Amino acid sequence: MSKKATSSKRERDPAATRQRLIDATVRLMLQQGFSGTSVDQICKEAGMTKGGFFHHFENKEALGTAAVEWWGQMGTALYAEAWKDTALDPLDQLRRMFDIMIGFTRRPDEAACVCMVGMMSQEMSATNPAFQAACEKELNLWTTNVARMLTAAKKLHKPETKFDPVQVAWFLNSLWQGSMLVGKTCRSQELIRHNIKLARAYVEGLFQTN
Amino acid sequence: MSKKATSSKRERDPAATRQRLIDATVRLMLQQGFSGTSVDQICKEAGMTKGGFFHHFENKEALGTAAVEWWGQMGTALYAEAWKDTALDPLDQLRRMFDIMIGFTRRPDEAACVCMVGMMSQEMSATNPAFQAACEKELNLWTTNVARMLTAAKKLHKPETKFDPVQVAWFLNSLWQGSMLVGKTCRSQELIRHNIKLARAYVEGLFQTN
DNA sequence: TTGGACATACAAACCGGTCGGTATGTAATG
DNA sequence: CATTACATACCGACCGGTTTGTATGTCCAA
Structure with missing residues (x-):
């Protein structure tokens, strides 16, 4: 049994976070292209900071x-x-x-x-x-x-x-x-x-x- | 002083210069896209400085x-x-x-x-x-x-x-x-x-x- | 001499990426 | 169970370099 719901207010779900970053990237890139989309923008869209971003991806x-x-x-x-x-x-x-x-x-x-x-x-x-x-x-x-x-x-x-x-x-x-x-x-x-x-x-x- | 013969090596031909900038842009953009091509790069390719560039074009x-x-x-x-x-x-x-x-x-x-x-x-x-x-x-x-x-x-x-x-x-x-x-x-x-x-x-x- | 055609130098924002630090989860130990 | 130890997840300031664009100076032809 896992009681993850009760324990913490902040959920640590690295896989979901990574996916959130990808989703945000897709959303922004479809609109602006790759060069036109900055890492800062992606992080903001995904509700994440740049430090966290580079923990999940080596580079852009x-x-x-x-x-x-x-x-x-x-x-x-x-x-x-x-x-x-x-x-x-x-x-x-x-x-x-x-x-x-x-x-x-x-x-x-x-x-x-x-x-x-x-x-x-x-x-x-x-x-x-x-x-x-x-x-x-x-x-x-x-x-x-x-x-x-x-x-x-x-x-x-x-x-x-x-x-x-x-x-x-x-x-x-x-x-x-x-x-x-x-x-x-x-x-x-x-x-x-x-x-x-x-x-x-x-x-x-x-x-x-x- | 310097030899400034009737037709010096530096020709002042604004229309040609403008076209040179366009040609350089086309050449670079076909390879790198618009966002991926910088004004500096275009100027360099066209043998021109940035000040001159912005004399011919209002902006990128x-x-x-x-x-x-x-x-x-x-x-x-x-x-x-x-x-x-x-x-x-x-x-x-x-x-x-x-x-x-x-x-x-x-x-x-x-x-x-x-x-x-x-x-x-x-x-x-x-x-x-x-x-x-x-x-x-x-x-x-x-x-x-x-x-x-x-x-x-x-x-x-x-x-x-x-x-x-x-x-x-x-x-x-x-x-x-x-x-x-x-x-x-x-x-x-x-x-x-x-x-x-x-x-x-x-x-x-x-x-x-x- | 005047104005267009350039060059030079610089500004201000932004870029990708790093870094020190912190919060959180997990597993071993006693 | 409590403590310790360590790995993971994330934050936010910061760095060097690059970006577009501006301000100013200089040269040359009419």
């Missing part, structure tokens, strides 16, 4: 990679709904994925539909090898899953159209990232949704039999 | 918007080869545009195939209204031109497939931006080229008659 870069990884886990959890059910027709898995993406544009909690991996890629991947590797890993993960579904769908439905599942997967990933980029600048979630619908129609077209 | 933000505008002009000049010839079949104009994009991935002068508008969009458009507006303007310009060609091609070829030229134009713009983003992080220009080829095939497919 370590926090950045942790935030990217965390974002990747969030994404995987988000798409899991579409990917996990391996008994399903892979083409239906892809359809579910598009639904999830459209749902992502409708989140009420965040103002814009943005991706931390995409932001970090643009800002840092050319200069910071650690960030570049972290972002590439996440992009690869998404593409690999989509390519897997496309390959399975190809085997199942034997479409007339010839295409390389990996190339199409990168095509869709690029479109998804670019849609969030353009959607942010043009302040239009609907633009993103239109793109997703066109992407969905594109995939359907690949498997359409005349 | 003014330089940033000037750099985005300059990038936009470069882009327009680049695509002009495809867009200018209004006598040409608009579908051929689009084909030329894809060729130009593929050519852009093969530039030897720059390490990576990147877009300043896309970088600035991701990093700054959520927090800086001036940058947001400048980037949106450039994105709109590209899309408008593509939509114009698609509309003209539609009128000329009367394809069976139904599509909205504006939506398709945004689709292509998003794909283009996303391709450069992903291509940078995955360090693959070939990935970008594959995406462009798929995009070209997509457009051809829109106008294909069975």
Whole structure:
């Protein structure tokens, strides 16, 4: 039995504190980017002082990679709904994925539909090898899953159209990232949704039999 | 005293100096982003001191918007080869545009195939209204031109497939931006080229008659 | 001589990161 | 159970360096 509730007024929960720092980082970075967000700002957002911060992370870069990884886990959890059910027709898995993406544009909690991996890629991947590797890993993960579904769908439905599942997967990933980029600048979630619908129609077209 | 021949080694050419600053900014920003590039660094790159810099630009933000505008002009000049010839079949104009994009991935002068508008969009458009507006303007310009060609091609070829030229134009713009983003992080220009080829095939497919 | 085009020097804020110190939890010992 | 010993979690002042921006001086062409 643990009686942690009774004992102290101040709760010492290092794992939760660390997560609070990551959450604050994600929140601020989605808005301001990495260079534009200072450690002081993150600490304030997380209700923590700088001394405490550097107890949990070696430096700002370590926090950045942790935030990217965390974002990747969030994404995987988000798409899991579409990917996990391996008994399903892979083409239906892809359809579910598009639904999830459209749902992502409708989140009420965040103002814009943005991706931390995409932001970090643009800002840092050319200069910071650690960030570049972290972002590439996440992009690869998404593409690999989509390519897997496309390959399975190809085997199942034997479409007339010839295409390389990996190339199409990168095509869709690029479109998804670019849609969030353009959607942010043009302040239009609907633009993103239109793109997703066109992407969905594109995939359907690949498997359409005349 | 010093030899002050009629045309001394130090040329006073404010317009050229201003352009040198912009060029240096573009060069550095493509690599490091906006926040990651300091005014000192820009001055050094342009062979100029800070006092001189602030004589030409009110502040760093003014330089940033000037750099985005300059990038936009470069882009327009680049695509002009495809867009200018209004006598040409608009579908051929689009084909030329894809060729130009593929050519852009093969530039030897720059390490990576990147877009300043896309970088600035991701990093700054959520927090800086001036940058947001400048980037949106450039994105709109590209899309408008593509939509114009698609509309003209539609009128000329009367394809069976139904599509909205504006939506398709945004689709292509998003794909283009996303391709450069992903291509940078995955360090693959070939990935970008594959995406462009798929995009070209997509457009051809829109106008294909069975 | 006057004003634009630069250079030099400096300011004030801010940056990431360190450091000494303290509060708190835990485990061994007697 | 009480004491001691030590590790972890966190605080807040502080450091050296960098940031954008300013104030002032100098040179040169018209």
